[in-house]
Amino acid sequence: MFKHILIPVDGSELSLRAAQVGIEQARLTQGTVTALHVISPFQTISYMGAILAATEFAYNEEAKNNAQRYLDQVKALADAAGIPFxxxxxxxxxxxxxxxxxxxxxxxDLIVMGSNGWRGMTRLLLGSETHKVLLRADVPVLVCH
Structure with missing residues (x-):
């Protein structure tokens, strides 16, 4: 069955619930888990370069700290279940x-991720990362609502 499960997390309650599902699946199949947090790069404009450089550094540090916090939450769940993480x-x-x-x-060999639940015009304008993963992944994707 599934031996290595990828769990993308974004810090939301929904992604944490998806992580719990992925970890339970890994426990049932005696698999391993990799949690992934994708950090959006700092978006800059050409204005006052020195200030933007300082702001980019602060943004990157805060984003890395947030990512580590999200990953630590999933690690705690995996550790409690005795799953390699x-x-x-x-x-x-x-x-x-x-x-x-x-x-x-x-x-x-499996991706377990949350669905943000956007509907209507918001989904049309902003798109859905989950939907894009579903279309492009070569492995099964379990979507948690």
């Missing part, structure tokens, strides 16, 4: 692309 935080412009690439790089 790896946490990965990566900068990426397109989260779905980073998720699919990480899945291939880590040889995961």
């Amino acid at each position: 790896e946490g990965v935080a990566e900068f990426g412009d397109e989260p779905y692309d980073t998720i699919v690439r990480t899945c291939k790089d880590k040889h995961a």
Whole structure:
């Protein structure tokens, strides 16, 4: 069955619930878990370069700290279940692309992720990372609502 499960997390309650599902699946199949948090790069404009450089540094440090906090939450769940765990935080412009690439790089055979639940015009305008992963992943994707 599934021996290596990739769990993308974004710090939301929904992604933490998806992590619990993924960890339970790993426990049932005696598999391992890799949690992934994709950090959006700092978006800059050409204005007052020195101030923006300082702001980018502060943003990156805070984003890394948040990522570690999200990954630590999943690690605590994995440790409690006795599941081998790896946490990965990566900068990426397109989260779905980073998720699919990480899945291939880590040889995961299942992705378990939350669905943000956007509907209507919001989904049309902003898109859905989950939907993009579903279309591009070469492995099964379990979507948790």
